Amino acid sequence: MTDFDALYAAHRDDVWRYFKRRSPADHEDLVTEVFLVAWRRAGEVPHEPLPWLYGVARRVLANHRRAGDRRDALAERAAAHAAPAAPDLAEAVGLRTDLARALAELSDQDRELVLLVAWEGLTLAEAAAALGCRRGTAAVRLHRARRRLHTALHDDESGPALASMTALEER
Structure with missing residues (x-):
């Protein structure tokens, strides 16, 4: 088992609970993003990785929320310019x-x-x-x-x- 596999096995559930408490959906996707960052930055993961993983999770969640806000704003702008649908x-x-x-x-x-x-x-x-x-x-x-x-x-x-x-x- 590699170091990353051990890191994932030891802390995946902790990170998942972090997101479960803070976000209504997309927990699995967010956990995947956190561990993707950990894999990419394997040399920067400290000896006690959980606090570092929580910091990554906080930034991933902030990015996810900002993206959702941008998506909602875009949908509102598009709806404002859309022609009303013809009745069926x-x-x-x-x-x-x-x-x-x-x-x-x-x-x-x-x-x-x-x-x-x-x-x-x-x-x-x-x-x-x-x-x-x-x-x-x-x-x-x-x-x-x-x-x-x-x-x-x-x-x-x-x-x-x-x-x-x-x-x-x-x-």
Whole structure:
């Protein structure tokens, strides 16, 4: 057994408890970081290593908290600049199951075209580029797919799917 193995075996649980008392999560990752520092700086580990390991653990925990604060601040800034998500019309009207069934009846290419336009918000030209076809071809396929979806979703013009289909047809 090497000196590092002995150091790890003797003090791993002490360092883990140190983090358990001070941090709600990530204990194992933090312990790993402490012993990575100990391994890298093996020549600097004193004869009584536990206080030194606690000092390393304190700095590792401080770095971990600062990183968490930076991550939270970045998430807040990103959320402030993010466009509000469009409502899922199918879910709002309670048609998710019917819509999934109707979409499953389309060919793979037509389904992907419909989803790119309706759910991903691409223009017809962008969807055509994503699918590797011409805009005119995509327009014809989208028109036919809309018609099949319309038929599958409602028998008459006043069905509850009209709102979601209107959103699809406007693109």
